[in-house]
Amino acid sequence: MTKGKKITIWILAIVLAVIVGTVGTVYFYGNHLFNKLEKVEIDKEDIGITEEVQEKLSQYSNSIINIALFGVDAVDGDVGRSDSIMIATIDTVHKKLKLTSIMRDSYVAIDGHGNDKLNHAYAFGGPQLAIKTLNENFDLNIENFASVNFETLPKIIDELGGIELNIDADELEYINGYIAHLNNINGTSEPAIESTGIQHVSGTQALAFCRIRYTSGGDYKRTERHREVLTEIFKKIETMPVTSYPSLLSEILPMVNTSLGYSDILELGTEVLKLGDSNLQLERFPLDDYCEGKMISGIYYLTFDKEVTVEQLHNYIFEDKITW
Template identity: 55%
Template sequence: MSQNDYNESKKRKKKKKSLGFKIFIGFLCVVLALAVVGGGYFIGILSKMDNIKLNKDNLGIVEDELKEYNNTSKIKNIALFGVDATDGETGRSDSIMIATLDPVHNKLKLTSIMRDSYVNIDGYGMDKINHAYAYGGPELSIKTINENFGLNIQDFVSVNFSSLPKIINILGGVDIEITNEELKYINKYIDDVNRKDGTNSPHITYAGVQHLDGTQALAYSRIRYTAGGDYKRTERQRTVIDAIFTKLTSASIGSYNSLLNEVLPYVQTNLNAGDILSLGTKALGIGNNLEQDRFPRDGYGEGANIGGIYYLTFDIETAKQQMRDYIFNDVR
């Protein structure tokens, strides 16, 4: 990967940092607000999530590898997956993050893993890390993270990006700037979403700031053939989520109820309501001491064309050591 690519990567990292924090803390605030005012109703709403069981013996945790760290039992790691899948598909994980509750160093951490990272997936060999979700769902994805980076993740939360139209429509739409280049492609994606979801959203006819409904915003987030390719696509997804958060900050608790009713069926996790409330309380107790890192770190990865496919290659042992030092020892 060229130096210019890494410079652009650093710019994207800065944007993603504030966005990741907003999503994580925003979700916790919504959950805790409903817990305070809702009581049993809160438990009922969370039951709408798709709660699944994981085989804890098949998550690739190697305890011996963690002996050099003294705080592993006190620090909680949760895998976060953002999946863009249509009905009947498992989908690949477009976004892979590790949320860390670290009471030892009094920090919340979000660790992102580049989706094109070239790693070993049990039973499938070397491949992009985001393919693990399509091959074996969250269990294989967690196993892949644990085995490659020497971690101890046992829990996850997965959100399907297809839930975005419902969220945005409840909030009354979002304002997003459409470029001339994006205008060339967005209407094709609008037609595609309309056809699949049975909606009838209109085309965008000019560039500039637009007030988008849910279908239009999802179409915008899926554009991938402009300059910047898939990097720009993930940046558009972050732009949409950032716009949603802006709307959420002024929304009423009543609208939170509607949002969770619509969105939670798109959420999959092995955590129950009690687990989520406990984690949320602990996270907010840590406060705004938030950090984010991304692996492989800038300067440690290189793009490679292998068999006609782009991969991000890197030294796995270096990335493993850096990631574990960051998560468990707070060393950057």
Template identity: 40%
Template sequence: MARVRKKKKRKTFLIVILTLLVLFAAVAGVTMLYINNSLSKINHVEISQDPADLGIDTNTYSDDKSTTIDNILLMGVDSRDPKKYTGLSDAMMILTVDKKNKKLKLTSILRDSVVNIEGHGLQKLTHSHNFGGPELTIKTINENYNMNIKNYVQVNFFTLQKIIDDIGGVTINIKPDEVKWVNGYCHETARIEKRTPDVLKGSGPQKLTGMQAVAYARIRYVGTDFERTARQRRVLSAIFQKLAKTNITDIPKVANEILPNVETSLSSKYISSTAIYVLTHGLANKVEQNRVPYDGLYSNGKINGQDVIQWNKEENIKKMHDFIFGTDISSTNNGSTTQ
């Protein structure tokens, strides 16, 4: 399972598909020379595109019925300090570019879900990145959820914070019981960065700085892990919407700050063509959200003394496929949805 890195960078925390978004205005009105220069700054990683290496069931996807629907894995590692890389993928989302129905979709997969990881048996999904990096994580998701993911995007934690500041912040409705946790994480980040924390003064809808928005997305102790992933999706959606409205003259500055910190297996050709498609069809303002497992189709359990989420595989995969593809792909192609 070879991975050829052109540049090595440690990546942390929440993942975003900003690779596409920061280029929207550029592909609409800036020269191709600028686009190519911007894309050359991305930290590109080559991974195998062989379905067998990526765990794609060729019986399910052999007739290419899903070619108008691209699925890209967004992932990152939760590390408070960029010098202390843990290797665990804290948050994982599937970005679906649905050209058939002209939609963008985000599906969160809970990190503590029990999956079978090749060579390691039953484990939490989050451990797959530690065992084999992005390629093994893609293979694990494809094999356990009967998906057809071939590429990924990963962005640095502190880059996400800077991205939000560069676009002028994002508006989020903060609940009263979330305030103290946002402020706590802000103090923690400020100590690492040796700066003054951006603390909140109260709850309610408000524009958050990068430090505050990332702190909000990191909250673990208000509600369940399901609510945590919902907060992450709210931040991503807010970034989508803000970038879609960014003035074209501001895009070069944002792109130059972001792209050197983005790691992706996507080709420059795919990024530019998809950015044009998303821009021209106005998809950034219509991001549909989803998460797996679904209510009533999971239970809490333990493996090796660790708390895990056990899930009804057949029913969850059916609902997941219905959301992503508009139908249960595995059923229509007689593919298996079980290990």
């Protein structure tokens, strides 16, 4: 990457959005741009990090940073469910960036609400409870988050001039129904996708792609589509001239909620710049062999082997080991 096109990816916002700028752009525009972010305070005393977990993970506290990412389906000011849940990891020990999906239907304990789907935690108590639920069920030490409403995804992608997606036959069967539905509710007129293969898609078409639920692979494939869209956003931003970053940031930042402060963003951005987004690694949990769908009281949940999943997740995020 040339010096003029070095990019600081300071936070990955679900997958669904990437807040990007050069180090020079961030410092030059500073608070003028980042004041556009919707800052959300998180009570660090109530995020479910036990003393045992804190002690176990203390060795990584400054070298492996985890940030929760939530893609939220919300309308008319509602909090909404986090239908995309990821953990962004900045791993300066193994020199990697990791983006880990956690299955939204995972059957977990939610403080004050019993056992339920993981994605309900955000609806019950916003990012505070969603972070706490991740920490308590997966023995993590997450302190910060970024979220974006799925409804803003088309605006973000359209600001980038669209992205490239590889549409397979299964996806083609369903995507146009979602495009038509989005056109109907938003008053847009985006065209249908006519064929399989690499397609240049608009924001509405990309959101339709993210919302496909019924292809083979089910929700596992759906989380893969979310990661694919995020990866393509990375690629598109890399090709943009540096001079376009300020206007892009000005449009995107108001769409993002985060607990990160300006200094946090600069510090994380500097670390990401050192690593480079070519080191981005993608995974999702629970893994196939350690979970199964079950009907409980007439509702579908994804049950999983917690002990094994926590061990696998920790090995992957903190030790950079694949133990399956």
